[in-house]
Amino acid sequence: MNIKQFEYGPLSHYSYAIVSEGKMAVIDPERDPQQYYDFAKANDAKITAIIQTHPHADFVSSHLEIHNETGATIYNSKKLGADYPHQTFDDGDSITLGKITLKAINTPGHSPDSITIVATEGDKTVMFTGDTLFIGDVGRPDLRENVGNMTAKREELAEMMYETVTTKFNELPDDTIVYPAHGAGSLCGKNLSEAASSTLGDERMGNWAFKDQSKEQFMNTLLDGQPFIPSYFGFNVDINKVGADRLNPNIEKIPFIENTTATGLIVDMRNEAIFKKGHLKGSINIQAESEIDKFETWVGSIVAPNEKFTLVIDKKENKDKILNRLAKIGYEKQVLKVITLSNENLVKTDQLDLEDFKKHPENYTIVDIRNKSEINECKFFENALEHPLNELRDTASQIPTDKPVVVHCAGGYRSTAGSSILENELKNATIYDLSEAIEEFKD
Structure with missing residues (x-):
């Protein structure tokens, strides 16, 4: 079974190509399709299938472009309500790709229209789980309350995810290789592993979602502490439903x-x-x-x-x-x-007198722009005002300007953006970026 995993690091996204006997399927492709064309050419293969596990929220897919360029059939769940040419792919449906059989399993939970693709060749089994099953975690259930063909509240999707995890994979062997659509750093889950793949047996042993627990315990764990939802997520779901x-x-x-x-x-x-x-x-x-x-x-x-x-x-x-x-x-x-x-x-941006800030932090208004889940874990400054970066353009006016304002995050990358936002929003204030000096204030 010839499988290629493609990684796009900034979005922690994995997409896949499968080749058998000159035919190639692409699963969850990213926006730029050229790498899939190059892989097909290198393997003397023709792209005949593009499979979408669901309409992704965190990136725009090239499924429609690949279809228009190659004539390959797009496959996705009928529940997606796709507005592009496609073939439905749900429980009981299968595709033959050379010597490989690809079967669909409806696995709602991250979204109501999620599917998992199970590929078999001889005694080898591989599953492409999209945003349903990650390595060490499962997909968050709170992204489809207001967007997509099928909307669902987070509690409904959390319950669906419980049913998926406890019933949908039971017939698959432990040595099934698990290939997810995301790894650590993605906002589509909260505790994703750095690993790019696993086996179903290892996930059954080590992934919290497979532990013996009640539905209520499962749902509470899944719903608690999910990261913020970027404003573009719903926008991307809508684009992917139509095709970019x-x-x-x-x-x-x-x-x-x-x-x-x-x-x-x-x-x-x-x-x-x-x-x-x-x-x-x-x-x-x-x-x-x-x-x-x-x-x-x-x-x-x-x-x-x-x-x-x-x-x-x-x-x-x-x-x-x-x-x-x-x-x-x-x-x-x-x-x-x-x-x-x-x-x-x-x-120019004003430069903070770091020694004065260390000696007299009370003379500054400190703004913590980390995510709420990060702040809940630890605070670097007890009196810091909490203004998550994704909300800062809307909440900046609430920040007092009677003292110089010092902005910090966890490592320096986000505070640069945050301080520049406050330079624009707080016209008469003095704004400083603590930047990488935040490391000096960590225990």
Whole structure:
């Protein structure tokens, strides 16, 4: 069984290709389909099937583009209510892919329309679990209360997940390989393992969801302490239900201007040190300097779906790469233009006197922009005001400005974005970013 796992690190997303006898299926593809075309070519295979385990919330899929380019059939649950050409794929349905048989199991819980795909060849069994079963966890049940063809309240979905875990996989052997759609760092669950795969036997032994417990205990554990829901999640469910436009034409039509200026909402992806030396008024510094920066997640949490903005990049050579990253969450259409900066109309960020802050923290208003679940685990400053970053543009006006404001997160990446938001929202206040110096305040 020839299986390739593709990983997109910033969104902790796994997609898959399966090849047998010159035929290839793609499962839960990400926005850029080129890697799947390349893999098909390398294996002398034709893409004949694209399978969606559910309409994903945290990324935009390329299923419709692959269908239009290759003629491959899209398979998904009838419960999804897809608005693109597709074949329903539910309990009892199967696909033959060379020597491999792919069967569908309806596994609601993360969403009402989730399916798991079970692939068998001889005595080997593999399951592609989407966002139902992760390594060490199961998918969160609180993303489909207001979006999608089938909506369901979190309590209803938590109960569905209990039934899924306790009944749907019982006939599968312990040596079944488990391939999920996400790993550690995804907001589609709360305690995902760093491991990219597992076996069903190991999950039955080590995953909390398989422990002997009552339905009430299971539901309480699943519902408690889930991370925040980025504003773009519902937006992506709706895009995936219809199918996204082709990627490259959307990228190519966005204007690019070098050495210029801009007004309005601005997302600046540059390194924080460079940003603080000079940036445009109104800029929010959401860094995309490295491949592991959670740029997509935080753009989609801070900037609302359909909200237009200008994108500032560090150099022309990075334009398409950064636009492709925005397209992962369907935000490329919101970019008015991409620019590099001239030296005109730039403002600097004030630098915190760290020694004075250590000696006299009472002289500052401290703002903790971590997620509520993080704050509940520990606080670094007892009197810090709690304003999670994803809510900060809406709650900034509640922050008193009679003292200088110091913003912190857990490691420095988010506080750069948070302090830049407060620079815009609190016009007459002095704003400081504690940045990586937060490490000096941890026990």
